[in-house]
Amino acid sequence: MLLWKNIDFRNKGIIVEETPKISKGKKNIDIYTIPGRSGFLSIDNGTYDSFVISVSCHFNENANFDEIKEYLDGYGTISLDGQREYTGIIQNSISFEKVLMFKKFVVQFLVNPIAEDINSTTYNVESSSDILTISGATAEINPIVEITGSGDATITINNKSFVLYDMDGKFILDCKSKVITKDGINVSNKMQYDFPKLYNGENTIDYVGNISEFKIIYKKAYL
Numbered sequence: 001m002l003l004w005k006n007i008d009f010r011n012k013g014i015i016v017e018e019t020p021k022i023s024k025g026k027k028n029i030d031i032y033t034i035p036g037r038s039g040f041l042s043i044d045n046g047t048y049d050s051f052v053i054s055v056s057c058h059f060n061e062n063a064n065f066d067e068i069k070e071y072l073d074g075y076g077t078i079s080l081d082g083q084r085e086y087t088g089i090i091q092n093s094i095s096f097e098k099v100l101m102f103k104k105f106v107v108q109f110l111v112n113p114i115a116e117d118i119n120s121t122t123y124n125v126e127s128s129s130d131i132l133t134i135s136g137a138t139a140e141i142n143p144i145v146e147i148t149g150s151g152d153a154t155i156t157i158n159n160k161s162f163v164l165y166d167m168d169g170k171f172i173l174d175c176k177s178k179v180i181t182k183d184g185i186n187v188s189n190k191m192q193y194d195f196p197k198l199y200n201g202e203n204t205i206d207y208v209g210n211i212s213e214f215k216i217i218y219k220k221a222y223l
Contacts, residue, residue: 002055003085004109005076012071013063017056017104020080024223025049025113048113048223052091053078058104078109084222085118086111114139116219125205125214132203136220141198142176143218153209157196165190170213 002009002016009016025048032041059068072090079085088111123132134141147153148170154163164171164180167190172181175195180188198218207214 001080001082003077003079003082004071007071009057012068013060014057014068015060017058020053020055022053022080023051025051050088050110050112053086053088053109053111055107055109056104057107072107078111079118083118084115086115088112113223115222118219120144120217120219123216123218125207125216128207128211130205132198132205132216134198134200134203134218134220137200137222139221139223141218141221143196143198143216145173145175145196146213146215146217147171147173147211148213149209149211151210153207153211155196155209156204156206158199158203160194160196162191162193162196164209165192167209 002020028045028047028049030043030045032043034041059065075087075089077085077087086109088109090107091110092106092108125132147155147164147167149164149167151167152163152165153167154161169182171187171190173191173195174180175197178188178195179186180191198216205214205216
């Protein structure tokens with residue numbers, strides 16, 4: 001199975017000849033040499049490089065060639081198992097004239113190094129002091145946080161606090177895009193400090209303020 005933009009290759013008449021190999025993204029580490037010092041000094045930036053997934057394919061006799069050209073284009077998500085997905089772009093230029101002649105072609109996806117679950121999980125925070133336990137993730141998680149309340153509130157997740165001001169309904173925090181909306185309107189100016197992150201294991205959640213509903217929607221992330 002290979003899904004691109006949530007559509008199976010087979011639904012477009014494309015046959016994957018071999019399951020592509022997935023490699024872990026290279027960690028970004030700056031290396032410095034210092035005069036008078038043996039060896040080197042390294043600084044771990046805490047980030048990873050994107051990498052390429054190459055897929056060898058051919059198409060069957062019933063494939064719609066124009067649909068394939070439109071499908072294999074641009075930005076989207078790629079999944080090899082229907083459970084986890086990467087975001088990425090099609091990197092190579094596919095010569096469709098040669099595809100018509102030889103029926104075979106290679107698609108190269110340049111993908112971001114962090115995979116996420118396709119399906120999200122919703123956690124309802126039931127009290128002003130709660131714990132969300134996540135198992136199996138290997139990378140930090142940027143959730144969607146939905147908070148309904150009034151007035152000011154201080155929320156602490158994993159010992160890092162942020163403040164929401166003048167709430168008057170549901171605030172939706174997109175922690176990946178770093179945007180807060182209410183009824184589709186950007187209200188990011190009503191927050192102080194940084195957006196929260198989740199991690200594998202126990203995530204402590206505390207808040208002070210008039211909050212009537214508190215949801216955390218997340219997808220586990222993997223290196």
